[in-house]
Amino acid sequence: MIVSINDVSQLTRAETTRGLLEVELVQSQKLEAVGRLATGVAHNFNNLLTAITGYGELLLARLPADSDLRPDVEEIERAGARAAEVARGLLRLSRRGREQQERLDLNSVITEMETLLRQVIRSDIEIATVLADDLDRVKNNQSLIEQVIVNLILNSSDAMPDGGKLTIETANLHLDEPRFVRNLSLPAGNFVTLAVRDSGIGIDEETQARIFEPFFSTKGPDLGTGLGLSTVCGIIEESDGAILVESAPDQGATFTIFLPSIPDQRLRP
Numbered sequence: 001m002i003v004s005i006n007d008v009s010q011l012t013r014a015e016t017t018r019g020l021l022e023v024e025l026v027q028s029q030k031l032e033a034v035g036r037l038a039t040g041v042a043h044n045f046n047n048l049l050t051a052i053t054g055y056g057e058l059l060l061a062r063l064p065a066d067s068d069l070r071p072d073v074e075e076i077e078r079a080g081a082r083a084a085e086v087a088r089g090l091l092r093l094s095r096r097g098r099e100q101q102e103r104l105d106l107n108s109v110i111t112e113m114e115t116l117l118r119q120v121i122r123s124d125i126e127i128a129t130v131l132a133d134d135l136d137r138v139k140n141n142q143s144l145i146e147q148v149i150v151n152l153i154l155n156s157s158d159a160m161p162d163g164g165k166l167t168i169e170t171a172n173l174h175l176d177e178p179r180f181v182r183n184l185s186l187p188a189g190n191f192v193t194l195a196v197r198d199s200g201i202g203i204d205e206e207t208q209a210r211i212f213e214p215f216f217s218t219k220g221p222d223l224g225t226g227l228g229l230s231t232v233c234g235i236i237e238e239s240d241g242a243i244l245v246e247s248a249p250d251q252g253a254t255f256t257i258f259l260p261s262i263p264d265q266r267l268r269p
Contacts (some may be wrong), residue, residue: 054082055229101139106170106194107131109145119152124163132171136261138192144235151228152196152255159200181242190261197254203247
C-alpha cells in the first residue's frame with residue numbers, strides 16, 4: 001500500500017487570491033474607462049446644459065404666472081438639473097485623488113453633519129450614532145468624506161419607504177493579517193471603520209454584485225443617476241480603503257467603510 005498526501009492549501013489560497021485580483025483589475029478598468037469618458041465629454045455637456053437651463057429661466061421670467069406653458073418649461077428645467085447631476089458625478093469620478101487631504105476625525109465630521117442629516121432624512125426614520133471613544137485619525141478630504149456619508153445616508157433612507165432606524169457607527173480596527181474586503185486586499189495594520197446600518201428592505205446577492213458599478217441603479221429613471229455608490233466606492237478605494245455591503249432581503253443592510261488610520265502625532269516626542 002502506498003499512501004500519498006499532498007497539502008494543496010497554499011496553492012488553493014494562491015488561486016483564490018489570483019481570482020480576486022482579476023476581479024479587482026476588471027473593476028479598476030471599468031472606473032478608468034468612465035473617467036476617460038468624463039474627461040472627454042462632461043465639460044462640453046455642461047456647456048450645453050448651461051444654455052438649456054439659461055434659456056429656460058429667461059422663458060419662465062417672460063411667461064405670465066397663469067400661462068399654460070409654465071409646467072412644460074419647468075419640466076425642462078428639472079430635466080436639465082438631473083442631467084447636470086449626472087455630469088457632476090462623472091467629473092467627480094475623473095477627479096479622484098486631486099483633492100487636498102488632511103487629518104480627519106470622523107467623529108467630528110459626523111457630529112458636524114448631524115443637523116444637516118436630520119434635515120434631509122424623513123421624519124419617520126430614526127437616526128442613531130454610536131461613535132467610538134479615542135477614534136484614530138484618517139488622512140482624507142473632508143468634503144469627500146461628507147459626500148460619502150450623505151450618499152450612504154440617502155441610499156439607506158430610500159431603502160426604508162415605510163420608515164425605520166438608521167445607525168451611524170465608528171470604530172477602530174486592527175488587522176493581524178491581510179483581509180479581503182469585497183474584491184480588495186487590505187494589508188495588516190490599523191484601520192478606522194464607518195458603518196451605516198438600516199432596517200430597510202435589504203439587498204439580494206445579485207444586486208450586491210453590481211451595486212457599486214457606475215450607472216447601475218434599482219430606482220426608476222427619474223429617481224437616481226446610478227453614480228452615488230460608485231462615487232462612494234471610488235473615493236474610498238482612492239484612499240487605499242475598501243467598502244463592504246452586508247445584507248439580505250427583508251433584513252436591512254450595512255455598508256462598512258475601511259480607511260487606514262494614521263499615527264497620532266501628539267504622542268510623538
